[in-house]
Amino acid sequence: MKAESWSIKILHQGRRHTFSLGATVRQDAAIEAKAIYETIVAEGWDSALSTEKNPAGFPKTDPRFWKENLLVRCYRFPAAEEPEKSFAARIGHAGSAYFLPLGTASQDAASRMACRIYRAVVNQGWAVACTLFPRELFVAFEWSANPIMWTYTTVHTLVGRMAQIDTGAPPAQPQLHNVVIVETEPGLRRALTWCVNHQPGFCAVPCESPENFAQIAAAHKPRLVLINRSLPERLGIDFSGGLTVLPSGAFALAYSVSVDGDHMFASTPGGADGYMLKRIPPANILDPMLESGKLSKAAAEDRLAPVTTFFKGLLPARAGGRSEALAKLTKRENEVMMLLSQGCLDKEISTAMGISVWTVHGHIKKIFERLEVRTRTEAVICHLEK
Numbered sequence: 001m002k003a004e005s006w007s008i009k010i011l012h013q014g015r016r017h018t019f020s021l022g023a024t025v026r027q028d029a030a031i032e033a034k035a036i037y038e039t040i041v042a043e044g045w046d047s048a049l050s051t052e053k054n055p056a057g058f059p060k061t062d063p064r065f066w067k068e069n070l071l072v073r074c075y076r077f078p079a080a081e082e083p084e085k086s087f088a089a090r091i092g093h094a095g096s097a098y099f100l101p102l103g104t105a106s107q108d109a110a111s112r113m114a115c116r117i118y119r120a121v122v123n124q125g126w127a128v129a130c131t132l133f134p135r136e137l138f139v140a141f142e143w144s145a146n147p148i149m150w151t152y153t154t155v156h157t158l159v160g161r162m163a164q165i166d167t168g169a170p171p172a173q174p175q176l177h178n179v180v181i182v183e184t185e186p187g188l189r190r191a192l193t194w195c196v197n198h199q200p201g202f203c204a205v206p207c208e209s210p211e212n213f214a215q216i217a218a219a220h221k222p223r224l225v226l227i228n229r230s231l232p233e234r235l236g237i238d239f240s241g242g243l244t245v246l247p248s249g250a251f252a253l254a255y256s257v258s259v260d261g262d263h264m265f266a267s268t269p270g271g272a273d274g275y276m277l278k279r280i281p282p283a284n285i286l287d288p289m290l291e292s293g294k295l296s297k298a299a300a301e302d303r304l305a306p307v308t309t310f311f312k313g314l315l316p317a318r319a320g321g322r323s324e325a326l327a328k329l330t331k332r333e334n335e336v337m338m339l340l341s342q343g344c345l346d347k348e349i350s351t352a353m354g355i356s357v358w359t360v361h362g363h364i365k366k367i368f369e370r371l372e373v374r375t376r377t378e379a380v381i382c383h384l385e386k
Contacts, residue, residue, distance in 0.1 A: 008033040012040050021059065028061035035060065035093060035122045042095035066114035067107055073099065073136060077156040077282060079165055079194040080134065088136065089114040093121045098259055099136040101156050130187070132160050137188065138258040140267070140277070142229070143288055143307045145241025147274035152264060153282045155195065157187030165190075168197040169204070176203045177223035179286075182213055182231055188257065191282075192226065198283035201290075210234035217248065224289070225252040241269070243304060251289070265377045266343070276311045277381055325371050326382065333370075336363045337383045340376055 006021040006029035019036055023029040058065035070087045080101060087102045087110035100117055102110040121129045140152040158165055167190055170176060179196045181204055183189040189206050196204035205220045207213050210231050217225070225246065232239045237252055244252045258264035268275065280287060288310040329337065332353075339349045346364075350357045364376070373379045 006033075008036070010037055010040065012037070023059045023061050025061075028059065031061050031119055031122050032059050038094040038122070060118050061115065063108075063111040063115040066118070067111040070102075070107060070110055070114070071099070073101070073154075075154040075279075077101075077136075077154060077191070078198075079158060079167070079191065079282070080156045080162060081165075086110075089117070091118055091121060093118070093126070096126055101134055101136055103134075130157070130159070130185075134159055134162050134187065135259075137191075138261060138264045139188075139192070139285075140256045140258065140264050141226075141285060141288075142241065142254045142256065143243055143311075144304060145269065146272045147276065148268055148272045149242075149276045149288075149307060149311050150268065151278050151280050151285065151288060153195070153280055153285055155188070155191040155282055157185070158190035158194070159187035163187070163190060165194070167194040167204070169193075170197060172203075175201070177201060178203050178205050178220045179224045179226060180205045180207050180213070180216055180220065180222040182207045182210060182225065182227040182235065184209055184228070184231070195282045195285050196226075199286050202286060217250075221248075222250050224286070225250055227252060227254055229254045229256045243307065261375065261377045265380065270343070275381070276314070278311070278314055328370050329367065333363050333367050336360065337367060337379065340364075341380045341383050 006023060006026070007018055008021060008029075009016060009018045010033075019033070021029045021032045023032050058068070060066075066089055070089060072085050073088045076082055076086070080103070082101060082103055083105045086105050087107070088099050089102060089110070090097060090099050091114065100114070102113045104110050104113065117129065117133050120132060134156040137155055137157065138152055139155055140150045143149045143151065156162070158167075163186070179202050181189060181192050181196065183192060183206075186208070189208065193204040193206050196202050202224075205216060205222060207216045211234075213225075213235055227235065227237070229239075232252075232254060237244065237246070239252070239254050246252050256264065256267050258267060265277070268277075288307045291306050291309070335353060336349060339352055344352065346357050346360045349360045353360070364379075367379055368374065371379055371382050373382065
């Protein structure tokens with residue numbers, strides 16, 4: 001083994017393989033080797049072997065690797081106060097992957113930050129890294145279960161230096177409506193607190209655990225409770241889906257958290273009569289509850305009235321251009337769209353239609369061009385909203 005060339009033999013579940021490492025520094029080689037081993041444990045041998053080398057020719061411990069993989073994300077989170085066209089990176093390790101905002105529009109600075117984050121993830125694990133560096137997350141608010149009526153927004157977890165950001169609590173006013181946010185992850189809880197506090201007429205009341213909810217609710221008498229989809233059972237709330245009325249008369253609304261738009265769409269329940277998903281700005285997450293800019297006074301039996309009005313108002317604006325584009329799809333393209341909307345993979349579409357996978361790819365490319373979309377999720381949403 002030469003000083004400038006490192007390799008490692010890994011034995012796992014009776015299988016052994018030698019990996020050539022791209023790093024030239026011993027410490028970097030150790031990080032690279034650990035990342036390969038943890039990928040094998042989490043994702044299996046095939047995943048590790050397929051990523052042994054990267055197209056750029058640099059190991060992930062080298063900022064030059066990340067310079068080749070920087071992204072400019074479309075949606076910024078105002079609380080983060082990032083510069084225009086600031087960079088992000090998708091960092092994956094041990095079966096998990098997130099988009100992480102890098103807080104700078106400088107390629108060199110962003111590359112160094114991405115490298116620093118990757119090292120922290122490998123050395124300290126995702127649990128620690130998520131407390132140090134902000135992640136981009138999609139938060140979807142589940143207003144109705146059938147038809148599916150969800151709004152969603154993009155936030156950055158407020159952690160590390162971002163944890164000190166003022167979340168903008170409005171001065172106490174008798175007409176403000178308290179919103180209790182039940183969220184166990186501090187960074188996401190701070191981000192949602194910022195969102196609520198920047199929506200006129202509302203004041204956020206953070207709740208760090210379901211066990212504290214009863215005491216906080218009694219003290220603040222919230223009009224609305226926002227709760228992470230994974231927590232209702234610990235609160236004793238039965239969410240059948242959609243906006244729910246609690247015994248106190250307050251509304252409860254569940255939200256789902258996803259790492260990107262594709263994961264968010266995959267989390268929507270299947271078999272609904274219709275689907276409406278609407279992106280909204282972070283400071284407008286409660287718009288579906290408002291009438292003429294004020295909180296609706298809808299009673300329990302018609303609690304969805306303002307929500308339905310909100311979504312109906314979106315239809316005329318969307319219908320025109322998309323209907324014309326959808327009408328131009330060929331019979332085969334419509335068949336592909338139908339199978340995509342059912343969550344089928346390319347190979348499954350190929351088998352169902354009796355065509356090659358490459359032909360499926362060609363149909364999908366044409367669909368993207370006709371609908372002027374960039375992802376399968378966007379295409380399926382267009383199809384389901386027709």
